[in-house]
Amino acid sequence: MIHMQGITKIYEDNGALALDNISVDIEAGEFVFIVGASGSGKSTFIRLLFREVLPTDGTLIVNGVDVPGLKKNEVPAFRRTLGVIFQDYRLLPDKTVYENVAFAMQVIEAPRRLIQRSVNNVLDVVGLQEKYKAFPSQLSGGEQQRVAIARAIVNRPSLVIADEPTGNLDPETSWDIMDIFHRINSSGTTIVMATHDKHIVDTMRRRVIAIEDGKIVRDEARGVYGYEV
Amino acid sequence: MKFSTFEYFFQEVALSLRRKNLMSIASIGTVAVSLFVLGVFLILVLNFNRLAGTLESQVQISVYFKDDATAAKEREAAALIRDMQGIDSVHFVSREEAMNRLKERLGDQKYLLESLDNENPLPDSLEVVVKRPDMVETAAKAISKIEVVEEAKYGQDVIEHLFDITRLVRIFGLVLMILLAGATIFIIANTIRLTVFARRKEIAIMKYVGATDWFIRWPFILEGMVLGFIGGILAAVALRSFYAAMAAKIYGTLTFFPLMPQYPFMNYVAIAIILSGMAIGTLGSAISLKRFLQV
Numbered sequence: 135m136i137h138m139q140g141i142t143k144i145y146e147d148n149g150a151l152a153l154d155n156i157s158v159d160i161e162a163g164e165f166v167f168i169v170g171a172s173g174s175g176k177s178t179f180i181r182l183l184f185r186e187v188l189p190t191d192g193t194l195i196v197n198g199v200d201v202p203g204l205k206k207n208e209v210p211a212f213r214r215t216l217g218v219i220f221q222d223y224r225l226l227p228d229k230t231v232y233e234n235v236a237f238a239m240q241v242i243e244a245p246r247r248l249i250q251r252s253v254n255n256v257l258d259v260v261g262l263q264e265k266y267k268a269f270p271s272q273l274s275g276g277e278q279q280r281v282a283i284a285r286a287i288v289n290r291p292s293l294v295i296a297d298e299p300t301g302n303l304d305p306e307t308s309w310d311i312m313d314i315f316h317r318i319n320s321s322g323t324t325i326v327m328a329t330h331d332k333h334i335v336d337t338m339r340r341r342v343i344a345i346e347d348g349k350i351v352r353d354e355a356r357g358v359y360g361y362e363v
Numbered sequence: 364m365k366f367s368t369f370e371y372f373f374q375e376v377a378l379s380l381r382r383k384n385l386m387s388i389a390s391i392g393t394v395a396v397s398l399f400v401l402g403v404f405l406i407l408v409l410n411f412n413r414l415a416g417t418l419e420s421q422v423q424i425s426v427y428f429k430d431d432a433t434a435a436k437e438r439e440a441a442a443l444i445r446d447m448q449g450i451d452s453v454h455f456v457s458r459e460e461a462m463n464r465l466k467e468r469l470g471d472q473k474y475l476l477e478s479l480d481n482e483n484p485l486p487d488s489l490e491v492v493v494k495r496p497d498m499v500e501t502a503a504k505a506i507s508k509i510e511v512v513e514e515a516k517y518g519q520d521v522i523e524h525l526f527d528i529t530r531l532v533r534i535f536g537l538v539l540m541i542l543l544a545g546a547t548i549f550i551i552a553n554t555i556r557l558t559v560f561a562r563r564k565e566i567a568i569m570k571y572v573g574a575t576d577w578f579i580r581w582p583f584i585l586e587g588m589v590l591g592f593i594g595g596i597l598a599a600v601a602l603r604s605f606y607a608a609m610a611a612k613i614y615g616t617l618t619f620f621p622l623m624p625q626y627p628f629m630n631y632v633a634i635a636i637i638l639s640g641m642a643i644g645t646l647g648s649a650i651s652l653k654r655f656l657q658v
């Protein structure tokens with residue numbers, strides 16, 4: 135699913151070495167936590183995966199696609215195979231829950247009837263079918279993040295990447311979110327999630343890739359967070 | 364492109380125009396004013412061209428015979444001219460006919476001729492029409508060399524004068540049009556920049572979920588086009604009234620002026636203005652997108 139070989143990322147504007155010669159493979163269907171201290175390079179790792187940034191050096195294959203080698207006009211098709219989730223939800227404030235999710239399908243010109251069916255379906259998955267008319271400002275943080283998840287999975291991506299999706303949420307709400315991720319993963323979707331949440335990582339016992347100063351320092355199949363917080 | 368996509372684009376444009384309606388009104392207003400001035404110059408240039416053209420096509424050479432020319436010599440000369448290159452027609456005007464025309468033209472002031480004691484000082488003449496305006500000069504020169512011809516006159520200087528004016532209007536209009544178009548494009552680009560800014564979150568999300576560059580761009584392009592279109596319609600309506608007023612004024616005073624008839628002329632002007640508005644709007648948003656929308 136993901137093949138990284140000798141990936142280095144130096145941000146050109148300030149010369150920061152965010153990732154230093156990283157090599158890693160992630161198989162289809164895996165659930166992977168990326169952990170590490172602030173500034174270690176987790177977000178950079180995530181951003182490389184959906185081509186928000188390009189690596190300075192190295193090979194990166196996602197879903198069989200040579201990501202750095204993509205031409206500009208091939209990027210949209212590639213991104214349609216991914217779902218992306220952020221810490222700050224990134225919902226559109228003047229669109230309802232339903233419209234926020236449907237938006238992801240409209241902009242790739244999905245047929246209208248398919249949109250209706252799929253949106254209702256994913257709102258069901260994240261447990262928000264009753265609030266489909268609400269605006270983001272009328273929702274709690276956890277509910278907003280569930281909308282963002284619904285939007286990320288509505289186009290049935292084979293890979294979902296999330297950058298600290300529970301970073302703004304209290305522990306209980308975080309578990310609701312993890313429960314949804316768990317269900318998505320059980321249906322075969324690969325999940326890569328950067329996180330600071332020791333409790334979640336230690337409880338779920340999934341694969342843990344630890345990054346320190348841009349290098350992978352640990353990669354365990356049923357790992358723990360490994361740092362004191 | 365799917366119908367639902369079109370629908371989506373137009374919803375986005377309507378929403379955007381409503382959201383910053385003051386800015387939208389300001390840019391539509393600027394477009395309308397610029398296009399109106401543009402239209403005025405277009406109308407002026409086209410009418411001057413027509414006037415010059417009309418006068419030009421009426422170019423004829425008046426050939427006056429010497430007083431002692433005999434009728435036979437005159438006929439001979441007329442035949443000679445008729446055989447020259449580029450001559451369309453030759454019409455003989457006797458001195459009696461010339462006198463009658465003069466009387467007619469003087470009308471009330473016919474008494475001026477009384478001092479002539481019924482003597483006719485006018486010579487026999489020919490009205491020679493050439494096929495093409497640029498042949499006038501050569502023809503006139505050749506004709507004046509004929510022995511019995513006193514003088515061959517034509518209105519070249521009047522026409523050249525008119526051409527000078529037309530050229531001036533055209534150049535001045537062109538410069539003004541370019542300046543105005545530039546200003547309008549700038550205003551529209553600015554309006555679209557605001558839309559891009561207001562929509563940056565949406566744009567980011569569209570990119571994450573895999574919208575194509577053109578899908579992202581279209582609503583902005585369309586917004587510029589709509590601004591230009593509405594501005595163009597306003598300008599076209601104003602121009603119509605302007606032309607009607609101008610026509611009324613001119614027909615009242617300068618009756619000889621061959622003004623373009625209002626229809627279908629003004630329809631063409633309206634179409635040209637509206638299309639220009641749309642082109643300017645599209646260009647404005649394209650420039651803005653190039654600078655501010657990194658897709």
Ligand SMILES: Nc1ncnc2c1ncn2[C@@H]1O[C@H](COP(=O)(O)OP(=O)(O)OP(=O)(O)O)[C@@H](O)[C@H]1O
Binds near residue numbers: 147170175
């Ligand atoms: N857009 C950017 N431009 C320049 N440097 C950047 C940029 N983004 C990150 N960096 C630098 O790259 C390094 C890694 O940053 P990154 O955001 O990947 O860390 P992180 O592990 O996600 O941190 P956090 O846990 O605080 O989110 C840092 O030194 C950071 O300053």
Ligand SMILES: [Mg+2]
Binds near residue numbers: 178
């Ligand atoms: Mg980060």
